[in-house]
Amino acid sequence: MKGLVLTSQGKIEIVKLEKPQLDQSQVLVKLKAAALNKRDQFIREGKYPDIQMNAVLGSDGAGEVVEVGSKSHEKLIGKTVVINPNINWGDNPDVQSRNYSILGMPTHGTFAEYVAVGVDRVHEAPEHLSLEEAAALPLGGLTAYRACFRHGKIKANDNVLISGFGGGVAQFAFQFALAANANVYVTSGKKEKLNVALKMGASGGYNYKSKDWYKNLWQTKGGFDVVIDSAGGDQINNFLKIMRPGGRVVFYGxxxxxxxxxxxxxxxxxxxxxxxxxxxxxxEFAEMLTFVEKKKIKPVIDSVRPFDEIVSAFDDIASSTKSGKLIIKF
Amino acid sequence: MKGLVLTSQGKIEIVKLEKPQLDQSQVLVKLKAAALNKRDQFIREGKYPDIQMNAVLGSDGAGEVVEVGSKSHEKLIGKTVVINPNINWGDNPDVQSRNYSILGMPTHGTFAEYVAVGVDRVHEAPEHLSLEEAAALPLGGLTAYRACFRHGKIKANDNVLISGFGGGVAQFAFQFALAANANVYVTSGKKEKLNVALKMGASGGYNYKSKDWYKNLWQTKGGFDVVIDSAGGDQINNFLKIMRPGGRVVFYGxxxxxxxxxxxxxxxxxxxxxxxxxxxxxxEFAEMLTFVEKKKIKPVIDSVRPFDEIVSAFDDIASSTKSGKLIIKF
Incomplete structure (x- = not known):
């Protein structure tokens, strides 16, 4: 089979690999679609811990179960599924275990014709989504879901600010907060992205490149209950200035x-x-899928490309001009 | 009656005042004991927001109800009580309202022969405590209780680090965490205070003035679930290095x-x-009193002095050589 691997720092290549062998606890998924995350590009650039060469990259994927490692899982054959990219989260719901990793380096990931995953990693894809859309969900949807609901405790009528609208996780956080009936505001460095957010239902949008963008927000909007951020830096202190008492700044980067x-x-x-x-x-992964299905949330897709053009998708995610997921079709 | 007021920045004086007049919702408490908090000294030094001259200082007090503003509260007369220093916390358990204040500036406080407080501010003092001990509880006990349990979520077998052992709130946090069967460690800048903590049941003590005090703590103790701090500064980043994944740093100063x-x-x-x-x-104030009574916790008292010597107690709390509460007896 063909798979995309990191062959040296900065260099990713499609190479020929053996089709994975299954153990009894695994199933083989023939991928129909996969999606890119910033994590993939960080790995390419060497900006990620414990990088190993020659692992198949890719955390997000959806496809069809074509083989099972144990007879007792035979009924899964032919099902279309979306893959939970967690490996060994462990027993503590608050935090991942020390053995935790994410599918796609070191374990072979979804940028290949086939991927072997634990049988408990595959979930039925939400019915209202195409497989391209379902493939967009796993990593970004899971990160956004936990940030919004476990930590942010977002509820109806909360004032929520999503910083950096356009990034994969931020986009999901925006859609999830809207679906929870919060009043959702966004920041972005690009006017076009702010306009997209306003069209999608944002109550307001602010360009964080303009000096004092946060000024007077406290008075005009009554302050924010929750901020979801992944930029960090000194904006953190600006967020603190516009929080309601008791508010929460949740960040995932x-x-x-x-x-x-x-x-x-x-x-x-x-x-x-x-x-x-x-x-x-x-x-939370299972809850996120249920929430997406119940609220009929559709991931925002930037483009769908054939697997052979995946390197160009990496180049595009690095430039961060895109808002919406980059999907690979097999 | 006599009361202690701030007459100009830095200057506190015992002056003669009118005995308070009650409205229908209030009771008059004849103070038997009061206790100092750093807040009182901060006000004296002008290091507190919205300072008003000529208010009676003092947030902590215990005494006897001697008058009531409404006949329906007559049964309280003669009761010995401890006073909840919150004024207008409001409806949201997560955070105080905008009208919130603390007894003792702007509202006349407990460093006087009498204090008028809302009828719902007085609680029966825990039975196992003298009135001097009960008077030590309110502000420090309440702050520690919330930090430990609402935010810190301290439970049995947690590894808990209390920084700055010896301060009023830190001392309570230490006793509360011990009573919750956590493994409690402390830091202090003074060896004697560390020894006191070890005698009282600390599992370990670290002098934060020694370079790299936090180094190797991660390995030897397995990391901390909760840190309770009021110092801030760059130690915050040292705390982050010794936390277990999922851990919480709670700070009240x-x-x-x-x-x-x-x-x-x-x-x-x-x-x-x-x-x-x-x-x-x-x-939380009511829960704190119940917890103190159930666990038979005794506040650590540094000294008990007559009201006429209260200015010396202010001088002592400023020097921070004391561990244990400074009590004023009337």
Missing amino acids: ATNGLPTTLDLYRMFWNQLSLQGSTMGNDE | ATNGLPTTLDLYRMFWNQLSLQGSTMGNDE
Whole structure:
């Protein structure tokens, strides 16, 4: 079979590989669609811990079960499924175990014709979605779901700010918060992305490149209950200025690096919290799929390309001009 | 009656005042004992928001109800009570309302012969405590209770680190965490205070003035589930290094100022949180008293002095050499 691997830092190539051998606990999925995440490009660039060469990349995928490792799983053959990319989350719902990893480096991932995964990793895809759309969900949807609901505790009528609208996780967080009937606001560095958000139902949009974008937000909007962020840097302190007392800043990344201070005074007097988050546990993955199905949420797709053009998709995700998932079709 | 007021910045004086007049919702408490908090000294020094001159200071007090504003509260007369220092917490258990204040500036407080408080502010003092001990509880006990249990979620067998052992709130947090059967460790800048903590049941003590005090703690102790802090500054990042994944740093002050960075990467990958906290709601005040009574917790008293010597107690609390509450007896 063909699969995409990292052959040296910065270099990804489609190579010929053996079709995976299954153990008894596994099933073989013939991929119909896969999706890119920033994680994949970070691995390509060497900006990810514990990089191993020659593993098939890709965390997001959907396809058809074509083989099972144990007779007792035979009824799965022919099912179309979406794959939970968690490997060994462990028993503690609050946090991943030390053996935790994500599908697609070190374990062979979804950018290949076939992938072997644990039988408990495959879920029926939500009925209202095409397989291309379902393939867009796993990593981004799971990360957004945990950030929004476990940590952010977003509920109806909350004022929620999603920073960096357009990124995969931010887009899901935006859709999930809207579906929970919150008042959802966004920030972006690009006017076109703000317009997209407003069309999709945002109550307001702010360009974080304009000085003092956060000023007066406190008065005009009454402050935010929840901010979902992945940029970090000194904007963190601006968020603290526009939170309602008791509010929560949840972040799942820090692409702008670390802040040069943190306003602890404001945090304790207003009982604010800053909560780090990454991925989500297996129950949250199942809940996320149910929520997406119930609320008829459709992932925003930027483009669908054949597997042979996957390297161009990596180049595009690096440039961050895209809003919406980049999908690979097999 | 006599009462202690701030007459100009830095200057506190015992002056003669009118005995308070009650409205229908109030009772008059003849104070038997009061206790000092750092808040009182911060007000004296002008390091507190919205300072007003000539208000009677003091948030902690216990005494006897001697008058009631309404006949329907007559049965309270003669009861010995401890006073909840919250004024207008409001309806949201998560956070105080905008009208919130603390007894003792702007509202006349407990450093006087009498204090008028709302009838719902007085609680029976825990039976196992003297009135001097009961008077030590309110502000510090409430702040510690919320930090430990609402935000810290401390439970049996958790590894808990209390920083700055010896401060009023830290001392209560230490006793509460021990009573909850956690493994409790402390930091202090003074060896004697560490020894006191070890005698009281600490599993370990670390001098934060020694370089790299936190190093290897991760390996030897398996990391901390909860840190309770009020110093802030750059130690925050050291705490993040010794947390177990999913751990919580709860802080109710920042006496060492703000940090110069914050390790967001570690926070999101290990799902850590940083939670600001201040005081606690009225339900927590009642729960704290019940907890203290059930666990037979005795506040640590440094000294008991007559009201006429209260200014010396302020001087002592400023120097922070004391561990244990400074009590005023009337």
